[in-house]
Amino acid sequence: MPDTDVAALLPRLVAALPDGVVTTDPDVVEPYRWDWSHDVAAGTPLAVVRAQDAEQVQVAVRWAAEHGVPVVPRGAGSGLSGGSSAVDGGIVLSLERMRAIEIDTECRVAVVEPGALNVEVKTAAAEHGLWYPPDPSSYEICSIGGNVATNAGGLCCVKYGVTTDYVLGLDVVLADGRLVTLGGKRVKDVAGLSLLKLFVGSEGTLGVVTRAVLRLVPAQAARSTLVASFATVAGAATAVVAVGRTMRPSMMELMDQASINAVEDYKPMGLDRTAGALLVAQSDAPGVARAQEVEGMRAACEAAGAEVFVTDDPDEGELFVAARRMAFPAIQARGAVLLEDVGVPIPLLPELLARVAAIAAEHDVEIPVVAHAGDGNTHPIIVYTPEAEDRARAAFHAVMAAAIALGGTITGEHGVGRAKAAALPDQLGADVMELNRRVKAALDPRGILNPGALGL
Known part of the structure; x- marks a missing residue:
């Protein structure tokens, strides 16, 4: 739970970031309360932080960690399971302004900030005769950060796989504000535990992605x-x-x-x-x-x-x-x-x-x-x-x-969010849910990152 009088401490966060990054204007805040699922249980945050770079993300998370304030990371808001629904008394950490894309044709990767749209990555890759295959139906409006958070799929995944198959590296801000780099431009890398894949599909409950290294493939052939x-x-x-x-x-x-x-x-x-x-x-x-x-x-x-x-x-x-x-x-x-x-x-x-x-x-x-x-x-x-x-x-x-x-799943690509959290134990069982909670507790002991998503 947030410490008492957190609202009174909000000016410290505002002062620590450039003008315009933090907003408390109710009219501006309102659209950030929910994603495309329009979760009726969405809360009202203290503020929205529209970060412009990874350092600003760290500043916001450190402030939240110090005061026990919930942080809901948010991309383009096109999610379909309430995964970025706001929490009362928390902050929404929007990554929409972080849009940089760099194409490395030698390594055949895209180095992308989380606010970049899926379609923007496809377009940038296509200029070099390359292709980024994951293609949700909302590819024109959904962000890479959100795609990574939910391990998004799409129409081509039957042959070409889902987001995790293309993530080679991530920069992640942890719950205490530290930034770690996982993976990179290497195609093969089995050093250490597979922490990189742990964050793909974690829906912002374990860390905030600030950069992704995405594998590209040659342009799709005629169809x-x-x-x-x-x-x-x-x-x-x-x-x-x-x-x-x-x-x-x-x-x-x-x-x-x-x-x-x-x-x-x-x-x-x-x-x-x-x-x-x-x-x-x-x-x-x-x-x-x-x-x-x-x-x-x-x-x-x-x-x-x-x-x-x-x-x-x-x-x-x-x-x-x-x-x-x-x-x-x-x-x-x-x-x-x-x-x-x-x-x-x-x-x-x-x-x-x-x-x-x-x-x-x-x-x-x-x-x-x-x-x-x-x-x-x-x-x-x-x-x-x-x-x-x-x-x-x-x-x-x-x-x-x-x-x-039928031995199936409650979500193939949209994520659990909050809409399906109650059904997750029915699929995973008590032991696996406990493992999920132990991982969450290890990486986010105060439980400030996207509380309620994934039932965590």
């Missing part, structure tokens, strides 16, 4: 796009399982009928409103292997009852990908939402989707589903009206319980 229309979600899920047995597409995305129609209502894209589900898949395999992979996916989809369309035109293919990316804002336009992010082993994808449909019927709420289907990661999105909020929240917890029962 062919396959769009398969199914009568049912079960048919689409069955095709995904079949494809995964022998093929490795660079994208395998699913939209159910409700999400298709949400997109068409939001911005008409020419999608088939009558389809029970769509799969949008891509192959970037080299040479003739690309055509062979596409034909293999076509055969699997047709065997599951689909009508299939294939294009080699990159612009045409991108229109379908854009429609898939549009699903989140389109569904949010339908009403209040609770955003899920559950995953299961790929062969159990059909069963998970069936259980989600049953939960929607049982609780009488609409649950459109989009999914990074190729790796078993689904996003059931619960849409509700104010009078249905209790049913919606019950459905939210039922979906997580269904995933756990």
Whole structure:
């Protein structure tokens, strides 16, 4: 808990930092209270610190450590699980102004400050014929710091992996204000415990990332796009399982009928409103292997009852990908939402989707589903009206319980945040939760870093 009269000590923090870095203006502070999940339990912080460099981050954390003040690190505020919801009496430590990007073509890495947007890193890499693969649907607005905090994935992760696969180094400000450097530009390094990976996905509970060294790869090859229309979600899920047995597409995305129609209502894209589900898949395999992979996916989809369309035109293919990316804002336009992010082993994808449909019927709420289907990661999105909020929240917890029962996870890429903290022990069990708490206590003994996130 904060020491008494912390507000009276706030002028010391203001004086220790340049003008404009610390703000207490209620109108400025208000948008920093929550992320995109709009957590109704978000608190009101004493101040927002908009740091401009790592040294200013250290100053803020040292002040907070001295007085026991909670610190909620924040990137672009695009999180979907309440991971950067403000805490009453704490400070929000915004990294949005730390935006530097340096591309090292010899080492094939990007050295990036946490406020840089994912799209900015992609653009900078592309100028040198390189590519940063992790691509959340929100890649145009989400920050690298947030991506590291949640170990973000995206549409290409079925083949190219998630954020942790590209993090070679981090600078981290610890809970006592010390700055440590973990890893670096080295491709291989097994010296010491793997502390670098400990911080990826820790959601700001163990330290504040102030710099990341990200591995880059050669620019993605030409892609062919396959769009398969199914009568049912079960048919689409069955095709995904079949494809995964022998093929490795660079994208395998699913939209159910409700999400298709949400997109068409939001911005008409020419999608088939009558389809029970769509799969949008891509192959970037080299040479003739690309055509062979596409034909293999076509055969699997047709065997599951689909009508299939294939294009080699990159612009045409991108229109379908854009429609898939549009699903989140389109569904949010339908009403209040609770955003899920559950995953299961790929062969159990059909069963998970069936259980989600049953939960929607049982609780009488609409649950459109989009999914990074190729790796078993689904996003059931619960849409509700104010009078249905209790049913919606019950459905939210039922979906997580269904995933756990199938040997799955309550979050594949959005993070636990505060929204899912209560369900985490059900997945991890008492012993693993205790290990999490012991690590937290070792690195943050006063518990000031993002308290409540991850249930820590």
